[in-house]
Amino acid sequence: MGTRIRIGYAPTRRSIFSAPAALEFRKLIADRLVELGIDFVDIDDINDEGLLFDDDGMYKAVEKFKREKIDGLFLPHANFGTEYECARLAKELNVPVLLWGPRDERPDENGMRLRDSQCGLFATGKVLRRFKVPFTYMNNCNLTDPEFERGIRDFLAVCNVVKVFRHTRILQIGPRPFDFWSTMCNEGELLEKFNIQLSPIPLPELYQEMHKWIDEKTEVQKVVDYCHENMICQIEEDLLQNVAALKVAMKSLAEKYGCNAIAIQCWNALQDEINIMPCAANALLNEEGIPVICETDIHGAISQLIAEAASMNEKRVMFSDWTVRHPDNDNGELLQHCGPWPISVAKEKPTICVPVAFPQNGAVSAEAKHGPMSLLRFDGDDGEYSILLGHARGIDGPWTRGTYVWVEVANLKRLEAKVVEGPYIHHVAAIHGDIVPIVYEACKYIGVKPDLYDPIEDKVLAYLHGEDVVFDEV
Numbered sequence: 001m002g003t004r005i006r007i008g009y010a011p012t013r014r015s016i017f018s019a020p021a022a023l024e025f026r027k028l029i030a031d032r033l034v035e036l037g038i039d040f041v042d043i044d045d046i047n048d049e050g051l052l053f054d055d056d057g058m059y060k061a062v063e064k065f066k067r068e069k070i071d072g073l074f075l076p077h078a079n080f081g082t083e084y085e086c087a088r089l090a091k092e093l094n095v096p097v098l099l100w101g102p103r104d105e106r107p108d109e110n111g112m113r114l115r116d117s118q119c120g121l122f123a124t125g126k127v128l129r130r131f132k133v134p135f136t137y138m139n140n141c142n143l144t145d146p147e148f149e150r151g152i153r154d155f156l157a158v159c160n161v162v163k164v165f166r167h168t169r170i171l172q173i174g175p176r177p178f179d180f181w182s183t184m185c186n187e188g189e190l191l192e193k194f195n196i197q198l199s200p201i202p203l204p205e206l207y208q209e210m211h212k213w214i215d216e217k218t219e220v221q222k223v224v225d226y227c228h229e230n231m232i233c234q235i236e237e238d239l240l241q242n243v244a245a246l247k248v249a250m251k252s253l254a255e256k257y258g259c260n261a262i263a264i265q266c267w268n269a270l271q272d273e274i275n276i277m278p279c280a281a282n283a284l285l286n287e288e289g290i291p292v293i294c295e296t297d298i299h300g301a302i303s304q305l306i307a308e309a310a311s312m313n314e315k316r317v318m319f320s321d322w323t324v325r326h327p328d329n330d331n332g333e334l335l336q337h338c339g340p341w342p343i344s345v346a347k348e349k350p351t352i353c354v355p356v357a358f359p360q361n362g363a364v365s366a367e368a369k370h371g372p373m374s375l376l377r378f379d380g381d382d383g384e385y386s387i388l389l390g391h392a393r394g395i396d397g398p399w400t401r402g403t404y405v406w407v408e409v410a411n412l413k414r415l416e417a418k419v420v421e422g423p424y425i426h427h428v429a430a431i432h433g434d435i436v437p438i439v440y441e442a443c444k445y446i447g448v449k450p451d452l453y454d455p456i457e458d459k460v461l462a463y464l465h466g467e468d469v470v471f472d473e474v
Contacts, residue, residue: 003313005156005163007098008070009033009040010061010089012052012081014120019049021115022078025102026050029076032143038152041068052089053082062092070095072159077101080120083127090133096162096445097135098155099124103142134444139466147466154438154464157312161442164260164309168302169197171254173206174265176296182425183297189383193447196302199257203265207273209249210242220244223284230343231280232351235361242274243352243362246281254290261291261301266338267358276362279339280352283364283403286316287342293319294340295427303378303429306387310374310435310442316342318368318403318430322419326397331412334397334404335430339364341403345432356401368405370394374435375407378448381423386449388424389439390415390456391471405430410472415453434471437463 011029013022026049033040044050046060052075065073072095075086081101090097101117118140128135136158138151176183190196213220223244227233233240254262262285264270266278282292291304304317318341326332338355339362346366355363370393377388390409397406407430409415418424436452437460443450452460456471463469 003160004039005071005159006039006041006068007072007074007156007159008061008065008068008093009042009074009076010052010086011050011076011078012086013049013078014053014080014082017079017115022051023049025076025078025115028143029078029102032148033152036149036152038156040074041065041070051078052085054085055088058085058089061089065093071163072096072098072155074098075100075124077117077120077124079115079117081117081124083120083124086124087127087131087133090128090135091131096155096159097128097133098138098151099128099135100138100151101140103140136441137465141466151466154441157310157438158442158445160312161306161309161439162445164305165302165442165446166195168261168305169199169257169259170298170301171250171257171259171262172198172200172296172298173250173253173262174203174269174296177265177267180295183295183300183427185298190298193385198298199259201253201257203269203273206249206253209253210245210274213248213252214241214245219248223247226284227280227352230349231364232349234351234353239276239361240352242276243280246274246276246278247284250281250285250292251288251290261293261305263293263296263298263301265296266294271358271360275360277338277355277358277360279337279355279363281362282340283342283350286319286340287344289313289316291317291319292340294337297427299377299379300427300429303376303427306378306439306442307374307376307429307431307435310438311431311433315431315433316344318342318345318405320428320430322426322428325412326395326406326408329395329408331410332395332397332406332408333412334400334406335428336400336402336404339403341366341368345369346403350403364403365401366403367399368394368403369432370396370405371432372434373407373430373432375428375430376439377424377428379423379425384423384449386423386451387439387443388418388428388451388453389436390453391434391436392430410454418451418453436460440464
């Protein structure tokens, strides 16, 4: 499942440089965006040129972009550009900003230069900083260079992270389990700092919603059929009905309260009432791109939302425990949980069964696919929030129960110290692929500190600036 991000396209010029050259590049850039399938809103109708260079056009662009609900602002410098209009526009919109200009042609036979777009980028960067506007810089390159397409697509992913983060509301089903002091959060602070909202409901409301859907039967039966087709069901049929009803009920409640993620008190009052673990129901919703997080871990839900948004919602996240070190690999670690992982991450057909630590059925067992991964954890202490972030690789290891994968990192001792010393806990979000540069860049817009657990910041910045970077294999 992908997503669509819309950007505002506001090419800019300055009067002392060639207006015809700026007009030419306004069209060339727009044509390239169309070729790449980018959803954008232009400013062709704000003046005769469709370029940003004065206050009148700037205010018209503000009105148009707000009306069109853009998710990011693209400020290509068609010539030197008008830096203060770029900064004023960006300040008004409060969305991620992409600053870029095409490479300038060689001076003509008279030694005249048409555009000086690179020089304008230096000026605009300074004025944006004066206006306290965070921005993303894409290096001065040609429209056909591979770093242009990569930079645009990465910027869309950054915009998606910011959009999701700023519009998060989490359905909290029950309080955290008593034993999990580590998952406590500051609800008021999350709202005040980030506009992250919680919608708490008691467990009995969930049970009532389940009974409603059990009586309705149709939607529950669809889920039961899906489980039989896509999973090995080592569970009694009446309990599988409960799994299906729980899945449908949680989705219904998330829609009712306008939530994009769920955190549930998954044990142990729940089992006394419905006789199952919720893990399989959680896995089914996670597969649909609705994060469901165990042990009422609100920060875990935020972590999962960020990770999936960084992948443009095309990949699913594994919400995991850091558990035990690999018996044979000093940099290996077991990521495991009772069974909430989405089905599509599994390297085998998942089984609905009894988990490792509880007697009730309804958990899921499957090993996840190996390969390159990114790991992240949003968390905070004393009002300061950060995102633990880095690379890993799925590796072979002993079989264990639950949903699991053994991973190798570059330096487990260094990572272990980061987790223990905080502000993190034993929960982490894992996703296949590399989202580290995207999340790192998004942090500047959401007011959270990126915390790389390996010393790769120089390489991350080099990648973001358009260099060909190979991150060390772990």
